[in-house]
Amino acid sequence: MSVFLLAALALATVNENVPFRTALPKVYLIDYAATHVGNPEYLETIAAAPPDILHVGHDLAFKSHLGPCRGFGSFPASYDLMSPDECEAEITRLREYVDSLHRAGARTVIPYICDVFLFGDHEKRTGFWTFYDHWEEYERFGFGERPKTDPIEWMQSDERRPFERNDMFVYEPCINHPDWQRYLRAIVRLVAQCGYDGVFVDVNSFRCPHACCRSLFWTYLRERYSVREIAKSFGFDSPGSVRLNEKGGDLTAVETCRFRAWSFARLFTMLKNEGEAIRPGFMLLPNLSPMAHIAGVRQRIGNGQDVGRWATACDWLMFEEMQQPGLFGASTISDCTLQYKLAFANRVRGGMLLYHARDPGGVSLAMAEAGAGGGGALIQGGYESPEVRNRYHAFWRENRDFFEGYEPWSQVGVCYFRDELYWGNLEHLRAIYRLRAHLSEHHVLFDFIVDGGLNREQLCGYKAVILPFVRHLSDKEIETLREYVAHGGVLVVAGDCGAFDKLGRRRVRRPFLRWMNFPDTAGLPPIRHTGKGVCISLGGLDEYVPSPAFNLYDLNEEEANDIGVVMRRAQEYPDVPKNPSPLLGLIMPLAKTDLSVAGPDTPRTVQVSAFVKRDAAGGVLVLHLLNYNLPIHGLAKSGPPVPVHDIVIDVPLPQGWRAVSAETIAPDAPPENIAFAKSGLRTRASVPQLDLYKVLRIRCKNTLEH
Ligand SMILES: [Zn+2]
Incomplete structure (x- = not known):
């Protein structure tokens, strides 16, 4: 591998010592209509309330899923391969189009690509295969030689899904296949050459078991473990013996999940670098899917989606949510507080694609959330309520001093560790959703402490730290928590925290019980003063964090996506009175402060x-x-x-x-x-x-x- 390529592959390192600070929120619009290019009326719409970020669809000569296909729709009615000369002319036209959007006031313009879909039929040689069979003719656009492997060999799965139009199928290439990577890199260079300021990368889900990933998994493991450790912990004695574990339950399964997240961060870095070389400051914004409901998060565990690991490769990411902020029924709150806090804790800006936040109230509250979340944006579909966007835009710019360069001021830290989900710990996930809503509704200032964040600098600012079912902790993390308590902190341990080390080895005794000198039995006194602080050991959260009968986060994805279902369900529940919080009632006298x-x-x-x-x-x-x-x-x-x-x-x-x-x-x-x-x-x-x-x-x- 050349030195250049190695440099390009190096993931950006995050300087954890520099605090992550708030930034001015952005006005961000998204619209995939195929009628934008060369359309003066569209420019007028943009100019009426220009966004900071304008996210368009397939306004490209070369589409990631189809190659050089005429038209700008996601799924053109008929596949029509453009000749190389036509592509040249189209790129010239697109350059003028992107320029015109800039002139209309859009500061950052980004188009759509997808890193895991290809459309066509490998047997009938249609769609993407039409392009592949004519690859040489397009070499001048930076694609290089035709790959020796047919695209059918790039796939993460042997299945292809029928697509209702054009007699085409949807295929899923593997993001680690070198030929697919080479193609995507050329696509991103062409994006930048059209004058775009960045690119949106959609879907981002893969679970490839093939050789392309097995050999890279060995490389990934070798960056973290010695050959001896790999043999001992995983049972692999050579690259040839490596296997990924889909089923869960052991360290190999956890590393498989981490490896997939790492693979995306690696791909995003590669693609961003390609854009950056042509357009300095090139933005790469991946879709992280929804997080409004636990079911959606759960089904995506291990598919490579991981806020913290992606944050090493990009400055922004999208949460794709169906709802709008506000109140359903008498008491069901719809908000994006969890997403904003999670993004901020991971040092990345969150953009919330809220499909139904389009009316003045919804746009207003969703834009306010971006301010309250420390930066980021509502990603608004379409152009409704321009007066609201203009008002917020002016408000932010005129009051920069209120929004830029601040650090969180919170009294409570809640540990939310992605790796716990990789260990299959869904109790942790449920506790996070529950605690988040509870603390928000009781007006507690809190942050998430994410993987790798249990350090003295971060903890010293908190009156209380909550550890909800965090089963895997290193000795160093336990020691840091012990120091935190010794210096006066209040630590709330819920469930069997620290029962395992980071390699999944069970500790002989649970560390917090041992440290507090509790017997390892039920019926424990929950509170123990130690040093200047206190440790509280709770078996569970049910008693202390009462959960309302209905929560949006408990819906499954299909229910959550149907506003009719959400409204009906929410209306079944009467207004819930705001009772004092048993959790705060327990913590506050010990923390000697009102939280x-x-x-x-x-x-x-x-x-x-x-x-x-x-x-x-x-x-x-x-x-x-x-x-x-x-x-x-x-x-x-x-x-x-x-x-x-x-x-x-x-x-x-x-x-x-x-x-x-x-x-x-x-x-x-x-x-x-x-x-x-x-x-x-x-x-x-x-x-x-x-x-x-x-x-x-x-x-x-x-x-x-x-
Ligand atoms: Zn693969």
């Missing part, structure tokens, strides 16, 4: 997130207040919001900080000075009215330095 930052009368539909920025004189604390009481009436129909009055915010400030001013801003209300008062180490302020979204900024002086 809820909004008064007890604040409804569950209000969610709060907070960020800080430090400067020479002191700093700034911003709190984002969102009101999800935006009744959803049907598909892309919501509102008006039911305002909340007199919200008492009572928030701890960083050590030594004293509030000197407080004000709110909102996209739909004038700025307002807010009365505030010091109460111990906290500051109390009252926000008179919240419709959908307000940002409360508290400027502070650092009294320690003055």
Whole structure:
């Protein structure tokens, strides 16, 4: 392998010591219509409310799934191979088209490719095979020599699915097959040559058992284990003996999942580098599928989708969700808080494709979520509600100081480890969804702590750390948690945390029980003071985190995708009263602080997130207040919001900080000075009215330095 190729393959390393900070949210539109190119009316639509990111469909001469096929539809009515000269002319026309979109005000324009689908018929030589059989004629476009293997040999699966049009089938190539990779790299170069600023990569799911992956799996393992360790832990003595484990249950299965996620990160890096060489700053934005429901996450475990591992290769990713934010029925909240927090914790910006957020209320609340989530975007389908987008766009740009360069200000850390899912630990997954909703509804400022994040620097900021069914912990992680408690932290351990090490070896005794000197039996006292802090050992969460009878995250994918079903189900449940949280009731006296930052009368539909920025004189604390009481009436129909009055915010400030001013801003209300008062180490302020979204900024002086 050449040095150049090795450099190109090197994955970007993330500097964990530099805090990940908030960024100005983006206005992001998506539309795959085939009628955009050379269409003056389309340019007028764009110019009326220009997005930061415009995501178009197949506006390319060479499509990833079909090759040089005429037209811009996803699935053209008839396959019509363009001649090389026609391709030249088409690329020239597309360059002018992308330029015209830039002139209309779209800053970043990206088209669609897919890394795991090919369309055609390998027997009748139609679709992609038409192109493959004429490959040499197109070499000048950067495809190089015709691959020696027929595309039918690139596939991850022997199955092909019939496609209802054109007598074609859908095939699934393996992202690790070198010939398919070579083709995708040429496609991305052509994307960049058309003047696009990046590329969207769709589907991203693979489970290939073939030689292309077995040999690479050996390479992957060798980067992590010695030959002896591979023999001992996996039973492979050579590249030829390697097998992947689909079935789960052991370290080979876990490494198979990690390997697939690593394979995507590797492919994304390759593709991004191809674009970057032609268009500096080239963006690569992959689709990570939905995370609104546990069933969707569960069925994709091990298919290569992994926020943390992908974040090493790209700055943005898409969550593809069907719903819109707001309130179903009397008490079922639809939000993207989990997705935004997960993306932020993994140091990547999340874009939420919410198919039904198109009406003014839905667009407004979804754009507000991007601000409250620390950056990212609503990915809006189509162009409805331009006045709302323009209002938010202006609001963000005029108030950059509220949105850019902040770090999270949270009192609680919740460990959400992707690797637990690779071990088949669904209890962890369910606990995360439940805890997330519970903490949001009780106005607790919290972050996710993700794989690799259990370190002193991260933990020291939290009053409490929750470890929900995290079964696999290293000795070092356990030691870090012990130090955290010794220095005064409150650690909540739910379930059999740390029962195994990272290689899946069972520990003789569960570490937190041993450390607290509890007997390994049921009926334990749950609380033990140790050092300056406390460890709480809970058998489970049922008693402490009561779950409402109906949750959107419990729906299966089919149900969740049907708004009629969601509305019917939500309406079956009456308004749930907001009872005090048993979990907070347990933690707060031990943490000696109030972990809820909004008064007890604040409804569950209000969610709060907070960020800080430090400067020479002191700093700034911003709190984002969102009101999800935006009744959803049907598909892309919501509102008006039911305002909340007199919200008492009572928030701890960083050590030594004293509030000197407080004000709110909102996209739909004038700025307002807010009365505030010091109460111990906290500051109390009252926000008179919240419709959908307000940002409360508290400027502070650092009294320690003055
Ligand atoms: Zn493969």
